[in-house]
Amino acid sequence: MTQLYVEALIRADLETLWERTQEPSQHRRWDLRFTDIDHLPRLSEAEPQRFRYATRLAPFLNVAGTGVFAGERHRPDGTRTCALRFASPHPLSLLAEGSGYWRYVPTPDGIRFLTxxxxxxxxxRFGKMADRLVFRPLMGWATAWSFDRLRLWLEHGRSPARSLAAALAELALRVAVAVLSVVLAAAGPAATGRVPELAGAAPVLAAVLLAAAVLLPPLPGTPAARRTLRTPPASVRTPAVLATLEQA
Known part of the structure; x- marks a missing residue:
């Protein structure tokens, strides 16, 4: 399988970005993939941090899992890294186990935040097919959308809840315009039959409305997965700290 990769350039303070991605109460606010994230107790600061995560699939139905992560907050090159392993024993979770990393790379233009x-x-076999056709593309999109949601929060002060409301409102508007275009295309000729000069206008207007609903880019205040980089550069390497983590 191809590794999922997402990168966003975020113009924010590194400490603030670190806090809003490492602190569970902040992380769960912007990450669409999780409903809840909590750190589990540990015996000392020296051992990796364990955590529990959950995703709500329906009211009263949560799919939960556990994981372990370790971060490198002070690296000689000024970057920061967080590596993690995770697993879910829930029978409804398509995701059995996995691993990944976050990197924070300061640049003159902002922080390259990547995963x-x-x-x-x-x-x-069914799970592999469902993952390839549905789940993996959905996970990639949700990660990218969430990264842009985080960017809007840090750069423009738009809370994650406000960004979600804006996204839902824009989606509803696009759907309404698309439905209107279909109705106009179907009813247009009959409605303009008494005015021959307007008989050809309805299909054209319907096509313009449908194209606008589908092709216009998201509004600046709406999170969008397309604003992130989804193809990893050739130079990206898995952090060495990942190899030191035990299985979740």
Missing amino acids: GYDYRPRWG
Whole structure:
């Protein structure tokens, strides 16, 4: 399987970015993939941090898992890294186990915040097919969308809840315009039959509305996966700290 990769350039303070991605109460606010994230108790600061995560699939149905991560906050080159392993024993979780990393790379234009991760699906051959056709593309999109949501929060002060509301409102508007275009295309000729000069206008207007609903880019205040980089540069390497983590 191809590793999932997402990168966003975020113009923010490194400490603030680190806090909003490493602190569970902040992380769960912007990451669409998780409903809840909590650190588990540990005996000392020297051992890796364990955590529990959950995703709500439906009311009263949460799919949960556990993981372990370790971060390198002070590296000689000024970058920071967080590596993690995770697993879910829940029978409804297609994701059985996996691993990944986050990197924070300061540049003159902002922080390159990037992630690479992969996982093993369950459910045998059916699970592999469902993962390739549906789940993996969805996970990649959700990660990218969440990164842009985080960027809007840090760069423009738009809370994650406000960004989600804007995205839902824009989606509803696009759907309404698309439905209107279909209705106009179907009813247009009959509605303009009494005015021959307008008979050809309805299909053209319907096509323009449909194209606008589908092709116009998201508004600046709406999170968009397309604003992130989804193809890893050739120079990206898996952090060495990942090899030191035990299985979740």
